[in-house]
Each structure stands twice: as structure tokens, then as C-alpha cells.
Amino acid sequence: MTVNDTKVNSIEFKLSSTALKTIEQILEKSNRDSRNLIQILQDLQEEFHYLPEKVISHISHELQISEHHVYGVATFYSQFKFIEPGENIVRVCMGTACHVLGSQSLLDKLARELKIESGETTKDGLFSLESVYCLGCCALAPVMVINDEVFGNMTAAKVNKILRRYRRSNKKNANNMEREK
Amino acid sequence: MRDFDTMVKQAKASWDSLLTQKKPVIYAGAASCGRAAGVLPVIEKLKELSKKIPLDIIEVGCIGPCYLEPIIGIQKKDAPIILYSNVQPIQIEEIVENYILKGDPQPEKAIGTLGNGTIEGIPSFWDHPMIKDQVRVVLKNCGIINPSNIDHYLAMDGYQGLKKALSMKPEGVIDEILQSGLRGRGGAGFPTGLKWKFTRAEKEPEKYIICNADEGDPGAFMNRSLIEGDPHAVLEGMIIGAYAIGAKLGYVYCRAEYPLAIKRFEKAISEMRERGILGKDILGSKFSFDIEIKKGAGAFVCGEETALIASVMGDRGMPRQKPPFPSQQGVWDKPTAINNVETLGTVPIIMRNGKDWYSQYGTKQSKGTKTFSLVGKVKRTGLIEVPLGTSLRKVIFDIGGGIAEDKVFKAIQVGGPSGGTIPSAFIDEPLDYEELTKLGAIMGSGGIVVIDEDTCVVDLAKYFLKFIEAESCGKCVPCRIGNKQLLDLLEKIASGRGTIDDFELLEELAHTISEGSLCGLGKTAPNPVITTLTYFRDEYRAHVLEKICPAKVCKDLFYYQVDPETCIGCQICKRRCPVNAITGEKNEPHIINHEICIKCDVCSMNCPAKAIRKIDKVKVIELSN
Numbered sequence: 001m002t003v004n005d006t007k008v009n010s011i012e013f014k015l016s017s018t019a020l021k022t023i024e025q026i027l028e029k030s031n032r033d034s035r036n037l038i039q040i041l042q043d044l045q046e047e048f049h050y051l052p053e054k055v056i057s058h059i060s061h062e063l064q065i066s067e068h069h070v071y072g073v074a075t076f077y078s079q080f081k082f083i084e085p086g087e088n089i090v091r092v093c094m095g096t097a098c099h100v101l102g103s104q105s106l107l108d109k110l111a112r113e114l115k116i117e118s119g120e121t122t123k124d125g126l127f128s129l130e131s132v133y134c135l136g137c138c139a140l141a142p143v144m145v146i147n148d149e150v151f152g153n154m155t156a157a158k159v160n161k162i163l164r165r166y167r168r169s170n171k172k173n174a175n176n177m178e179r180e181k
Numbered sequence: 182m183r184d185f186d187t188m189v190k191q192a193k194a195s196w197d198s199l200l201t202q203k204k205p206v207i208y209a210g211a212a213s214c215g216r217a218a219g220v221l222p223v224i225e226k227l228k229e230l231s232k233k234i235p236l237d238i239i240e241v242g243c244i245g246p247c248y249l250e251p252i253i254g255i256q257k258k259d260a261p262i263i264l265y266s267n268v269q270p271i272q273i274e275e276i277v278e279n280y281i282l283k284g285d286p287q288p289e290k291a292i293g294t295l296g297n298g299t300i301e302g303i304p305s306f307w308d309h310p311m312i313k314d315q316v317r318v319v320l321k322n323c324g325i326i327n328p329s330n331i332d333h334y335l336a337m338d339g340y341q342g343l344k345k346a347l348s349m350k351p352e353g354v355i356d357e358i359l360q361s362g363l364r365g366r367g368g369a370g371f372p373t374g375l376k377w378k379f380t381r382a383e384k385e386p387e388k389y390i391i392c393n394a395d396e397g398d399p400g401a402f403m404n405r406s407l408i409e410g411d412p413h414a415v416l417e418g419m420i421i422g423a424y425a426i427g428a429k430l431g432y433v434y435c436r437a438e439y440p441l442a443i444k445r446f447e448k449a450i451s452e453m454r455e456r457g458i459l460g461k462d463i464l465g466s467k468f469s470f471d472i473e474i475k476k477g478a479g480a481f482v483c484g485e486e487t488a489l490i491a492s493v494m495g496d497r498g499m500p501r502q503k504p505p506f507p508s509q510q511g512v513w514d515k516p517t518a519i520n521n522v523e524t525l526g527t528v529p530i531i532m533r534n535g536k537d538w539y540s541q542y543g544t545k546q547s548k549g550t551k552t553f554s555l556v557g558k559v560k561r562t563g564l565i566e567v568p569l570g571t572s573l574r575k576v577i578f579d580i581g582g583g584i585a586e587d588k589v590f591k592a593i594q595v596g597g598p599s600g601g602t603i604p605s606a607f608i609d610e611p612l613d614y615e616e617l618t619k620l621g622a623i624m625g626s627g628g629i630v631v632i633d634e635d636t637c638v639v640d641l642a643k644y645f646l647k648f649i650e651a652e653s654c655g656k657c658v659p660c661r662i663g664n665k666q667l668l669d670l671l672e673k674i675a676s677g678r679g680t681i682d683d684f685e686l687l688e689e690l691a692h693t694i695s696e697g698s699l700c701g702l703g704k705t706a707p708n709p710v711i712t713t714l715t716y717f718r719d720e721y722r723a724h725v726l727e728k729i730c731p732a733k734v735c736k737d738l739f740y741y742q743v744d745p746e747t748c749i750g751c752q753i754c755k756r757r758c759p760v761n762a763i764t765g766e767k768n769e770p771h772i773i774n775h776e777i778c779i780k781c782d783v784c785s786m787n788c789p790a791k792a793i794r795k796i797d798k799v800k801v802i803e804l805s806n
């Protein structure tokens with residue numbers, strides 16, 4: 001992930017007054033101490049689902065450290081994202097046990113079904129596909145995780161059914177929101 | 182200490198009343214592995230059911246045999262707990278009703294009983310073939326107690342080790358640990374007592390202790406299971422360590438991929454503060470200590486001490502030159518002891534039962550027991566604990582039940598990306614620090630991945646190099662660039678473009694990387710390549726000279742073909758093929774077009790007649806000529 005990637009979504013993200021308030025709370029929680037930078041970034045990502053360029057620039061100002069330093073730390077760790085992820089994050093475990101039990105073909109299948117590569121998001125913004133090294137559920141390899149739901153003993157054959165369920169539940173949510181309006 | 186004794190008495194009473202209460206109790210194995218196997222919907226069902234049948238539901242950690250999960254234990258008054266395996270949401274109502282209302286224990290669905298008493302037709306869980314050869318010391322409480330209830334831990338003699346330690350001089354504690362023979366369980370096997378002795382000896386009065394819970398080895402989950410099943414044991418060990426070295430503050434550095442483990446730690450720490458086990462004047466002594474949790478952010482190299490320290494301080498997790506060692510200059514440049522989760526989890530038991538009790542297990546140089554995660558192509562996968570020095574044969578065939586689908590045992594990969602591949606010929610070797618190092622592997626944190634004839638060692642080495650290439654922090658050139666070159670060479674071999682000269686280049690490069698890198702990651706990165714090249718040279722030669730992948734894993738070296746004799750012409754493969762590479766009329770043998778085929782294996786997986794074969798590319802070319 002390079003810093004340039006942040007350009008993609010920076011136009012859309014607005015530093016609203018509520019966002020500023022949330023950022024303020026996060027900074028206060030960590031005593032405005034740049035020694036707690038990783039924790040601050042984690043809290044920000046939890047809130048915004050990624051680290052928007054404007055947020056990084058804002059906190060570097062608040063913490064009185066350079067943006068370079070913040071990016072230096074943030075890009076070192078694979079947890080931090082700089083573009084907005086999809087609504088559902090599909091993660092395929094590439095741990096050793098999962099690898100020898102065929103996680104690559106599982107990842108390939110997902111890439112084919114979602115028509116994206118690992119690290120990308122579908123055009124409709126519904127799914128992001130990621131590969132991760134070991135989720136610690138090796139005895140149930142291969143393992144796939146969607147958001148917080150863990151699927152053990154996965155096979156490529158089970159993929160479609162699971163994705164369909166997420167697509168459906170998403171449609172339902174959208175319909176509910178329409179109705180509320 | 183009177184307060185503590187009253188607390189323990191109350192905890193024991195409440196534990197006893199739980200075991201003897203009239204209302205049935207359900208124990209649900211709800212560690213990450215249980216959740217992956219689908220225990221949460223089962224718990225939901227149980228909660229619904231509890232409106233109809235009075236039930237107490239308790240979430241416990243992982244008891245070990247992950248392949249049997251979800252595991253649900255049911256306790257009825259005056260009877261042992263019955264453990265049921267592979268419980269699905271649709272079955273649970275029937276199981277509970279049959280046992281609790283109708284009195285049928287359903288031995289066919291049970292795997293064993295826990296606790297006093299017997300039930301006809303169901304053996305004791307401790308006699309289960311995966312369990313009976315194990316010695317559970319660190320894992321004693323996992324899957325038995327509620328990890329979110331400090332009283333359960335206290336009832337199991339928790340914090341007695343701390344109480345004893347606080348009554349001793351710090352030097353005495355260090356001596357006890359030193360003489361127990363406990364060595365670091367994170368990989369290198371450095372004597373824990375010695376590490377503490379060095380940290381204590383530093384003149385600087387401000388000292389720190391760090392619990393390394395950054396279990397990054399792919400294929401290893403022992404620490405996760407221990408934290409999720411018994412977090413207090415690890416934290417008790419940490420307080421004892423802090424007392425021994427003289428630290429006032431400790432950090433738990435836990436990887437972000439383990440959200441449940443972090444939650445368990447957080448809950449345990451708040452309970453400890455409430456009970457006066459953490460904070461000012463611990464258990465009425467003059468010793469004060471507190472713990473902060475630091476979440477990792479996804480960097481394998483942060484398992485390395487100096488990188489971890491940098492990360493704790495909010496920086497990029499890059500290792501630095503040693504000396505100064507962390508025991509001299511660690512976090513905030515102060516003397517710091519960094520111990521692994523399992524090491525700390527073992528400390529309270531040693532304090533409680535004494536050094537002699539602990540050192541009865543293990544070999545001359547490797548004392549005690551060690552947890553391993555046993556995964557891959559083995560029948561019974563899960564978390565195990567055995568005395569150090571136990572033979573591989575015992576672990577894989579007695580405990581693990583042998584190779585899945587009765588295929589041929591090929592090797593084990595131990596120690597993760599820093600470890601090595603040990604072939605089946607060494608099956609009678611003992612598992613201990615010295616022996617594994619002699620064989621070119623390392624103990625590592627204890628992840629054992631069993632591989633069979635269907636695993637290609639070139640592909641396996643490639644897999645680890647890919648991992649290392651992504652995780653190298655980039656500081657040392659040999660590690661950053663050398664591993665990329667190693668990977669390129671392996672990819673060349675795997676694609677059939679390798680030459681015999683490449684072996685020498687691989688070895689030379691591996692040596693340079695190992696010599697020229699600063700930290701453990703770089704130094705051990707070539708181990709998977711070196712061990713596979715040493716023990717499986719024939720397989721490498723097959724890739725290079727014959728252009729064959731004997732395990733049929735390297736995709737550039739084989740084709741998928743339909744066996745016309747076996748094919749029933751059902752057209753399932755034709756319909757399922759994502760790239761329309763298969764042609765053929767109904768009831769006629771089908772044909773796969775090699776030019777279009779992407780080798781996704783979908784046809785083979787779906788073929789009802791098992792007519793899809795992998796054929797060496799060279800043979801196909803020979804035949805067509």
C-alpha cells in the first residue's frame with residue numbers, strides 16, 4: 001500500500017464537525033501522546049474504517065509530529081488502510097495449515113466470483129477481498145472470515161452460497177433504509 | 182493476606198456449588214476455534230432453549246481436540262459432565278432434551294465425561310486417544326473454567342503461586358524459576374530465570390516486563406488458546422516476573438488478529454484490579470504493579486524483541502542491533518524482560534508446585550512440558566501438550582491418530598517460517614530444543630504442520646519465502662533483496678525453468694541472508710529452503726531435470742485430463758468450469774482444453790465419477806508427439 005492510494009477517496013471524505021469531535025475524543029483518550037500513535041491510528045480506523053488523508057493531516061498537526069512520521073508508522077503495519085474498504089470484508093487465511101489444505105484455490109475462487117484481486121474492492125462497494133497470514137484457527141483449515149463471522153473447513157464449493165447470503169442481507173438492509181426514509 | 186484467603190474460600194465454594202447445583206449447566210467451547218466451527222449459533226439456540234428448560238450456559242475456552250468442535254458439555258446434578266462433539270444448531274435441542282428431560286446420555290454422540298462418576302457407554306474424556314498421552318500442565322484449566330470469571334481461576338489454586346512468590350525474596354523467585362529449568366517458549370529457548378536475573382541486576386531502578394503475545398507464526402495458535410482459555414495464568418506469571426525483576430509496569434503486546442484474546446485479557450485485568458491483585462500493594466504486600474495492553478497492528482517482525490519494543494513505543498517495528506539487549510536497554514531505554522505467553526503461563530505452576538515437580542518432566546536440557554498446535558494433514562487436529570522429548574511418532578500417530586485419509590506421511594514443518602521441514606525418516610527423534618536445532622529446524626513457538634504425499638516441498642518453501650518477502654522490514658539488504666531472489670529462484674524451479682546450477686545458488690544465497698541479517702527473522706528465513714533442499718533434493722531434482730512435480734501441486738507442471746474410461750458424461754464439470762474449457766456431449770467422455778484451463782480444480786472437486794486426473798505435462802507432450 002503506498003501513500004498515493006489515499007488520493008482515491010480523499011475528495012469524498014469531509015472533516016465534519018462530528019468527525020472532528022470524534023477525533024478529539026480519540027486523541028484525549030491517548031493523552032495526546034505521540035508515543036501512543038499506533039493506538040490512536042487503530043481507534044481512528046475503527047471509527048472511519050480507514051485512514052482518510054485529511055484525518056492523518058489533522059492528527060499530525062494536533063500531535064505536533066510530521067505527516068511523514070505518521071505515514072511512516074501507518075504504512076509499516078498491514079492493519080492500516082488508506083482507501084475506503086467495502087461494506088463486507090472477506091478475508092482468506094493464508095496460514096501454513098490453510099495453505100497445505102488449499103486456501104489458494106479458495107482465494108482464486110473468491111477472486112473469480114467477486115471479479116477482484118486480493119486487496120481490491122468490488123465496484124458496488126459491497127465486498128473487499130483480503131488475504132491474511134494466520135487467524136489462529138489452523139485446526140479448522142482452510143478458514144475464511146467475513147467481517148466477524150468465521151467459516152472453518154472451507155471449500156471453493158461453499159463460496160457461492162455464503163456470498164449470496166451476504167448479498168441478500170445487504171439488499172434487505174437497503175430496503176429497510178428506503179422504507180425508513 | 183487474610184482477605185485473599187477469604188476470597189479463595191468463597192471462590193472455591195462458588196465453584197463447588199456450580200458443580201453440584203440442581204440446575205443443569207452447559208459448558209460451550211467458545212474460543213476462536215470453536216467459533217470458527219460454528220458454536221455461536223449453537224449458543225443462541227441454547228439461550229432460546231433455556232426459556233423452556235432451566236439451564237445455565239457458560240462459555241469456556243478450547244479443551245484441545247479442535248477437530249471435534251463445536252464441543253458442548255452438559256452437566257446434570259450428581260453426574261459427570263458429558264462432552265458432545267461436532268454439535269450443530271439443529272441437533273442441540275434434541276441432545277439437551279434427550280439427556281436432561283428423558284435421561285438418555287446418548288453415548289453415540291458423546292466423546293467423553295469430565296469430573297467425578299461414570300456414565301455407562303461413555304469413557305472418561307481423559308482416556309480419549311488424543312488426550313491420554315498428553316500431560317496437561319499449562320493447559321490444565323483450558324476448556325474447563327470460565328476464562329471471564331476470576332473466581333474459577335482462584336478455585337483452581339490460581340494466584341497461589343503469586344502469594345508464595347510475594348512471601349519470598351525476588352532473588353529466591355528467580356532462583357526457583359532458574360532451577361526449574363524453564364526455557365523461553367517463544368522460540369529461542371533462553372532460560373527464563375537467567376533473563377530475569379540479568380534484568381534485575383541492572384542498576385537502573387525503572388524496569389519493565391513485556392508479555393509477547395504476538396504469535397505470528399502461520400500455523401501456530403497455542404498462545405491464542407491459552408489466553409482465550411486461561412488469561413489469568415499468563416497475567417499471574419507476569420506479576421511474578423515483575424516482582425522478580427522489580428518492574429512497576431508491564432505491557433501485554435497482543436496481535437490485532439486475536440480480538441477475542443484481547444477481550445479476555447481486558448476482562449481479566451479489570452477483575453484483577455477489582456480484587457486487589459493488580460495495582461497498588463498487591464495482595465496486601467508492599468509490591469505495586471500495573472499492566473497495559475498494546476495491540477499489534479499486523480507485522481510479523483514484531484515478534485522479535487527489539488522490533489516489539491519499537492512498536493510498543495508507537496514506532497515502526499524495526500529490529501535493532503543487539504547488544505544492548507532488552508534486559509539492559511529495552512522499552513523507553515530501560516531494562517526490560519520480554520517473555521512469551523506460554524512461558525509466563527507456566528511460571529505460576531512452578532511457583533505453586535516447586536521446581537522439582539516441574540523438572541520431573543522433559544529431558545536433561547529441555548525441562549517441562551510444551552504445547553504444540555497439531556495441524557495439517559493429520560486426523561486429529563488441535564492443541565496438545567506433551568513433555569519435552571516426546572517422540573514425533575507419538576505426537577503424530579498416537580495423539581494425532583496418523584495421516585488424514587491414511588495417506589503417506591511425508592514430513593512435518595515445525596517452527597513456522599523460521600523453522601524447517603523434517604522428513605518422516607526422523608519420526609523417532611525426540612521433540613526438544615537441541616534435537617530440532619540439530620535437524621535444521623527450530624522449536625519456534627510450537628506449530629507443527631503435518632504434510633503428506635500431496636504436499637510439494639518446493640511449493641512449501643516458496644510459500645514461506647513469499648511470507649518472509651512480505652514481512653521483511655527492509656532494514657537489512659540481504660533479507661530484503663536476498664529473500665526476493667530466493668523466491669524468484671524457487672518460482673523458476675516450480676515453473677519448470679530451473680537448472681541444476683540453481684541449487685548451488687540457492688544454498689549460497691541462503692547462507693548470505695542468514696549471515697548478513699540483523700534479527701531472527703532474516704537469520705532464520707532460509708531455513709525452510711535449506712531443510713527441504715537437504716532432505717528432499719530428489720523432489721527438487723524432479724522439478725528441474727524431469728520437469729515433474731511429484732505431488733502435482735506446481736501448476737505449470739501438470740495438466741488436468743478426463744479419463745475417458747471413467748467419465749460418465751454427466752456434464753457437471755462442463756457446467757461448473759468457470760472458463761468453459763471443457764467440451765463433450767451428454768453420455769460421451771469429455772475433454773479439457775489445456776490452452777484455456779486455469780487449473781482451478783473445480784471440475785475435479787465436482788466430478789461424481791472421480792474421472793479427472795492430474796497428468797504430468799511432459800507425459801502429455803510426449804504422448805501427443
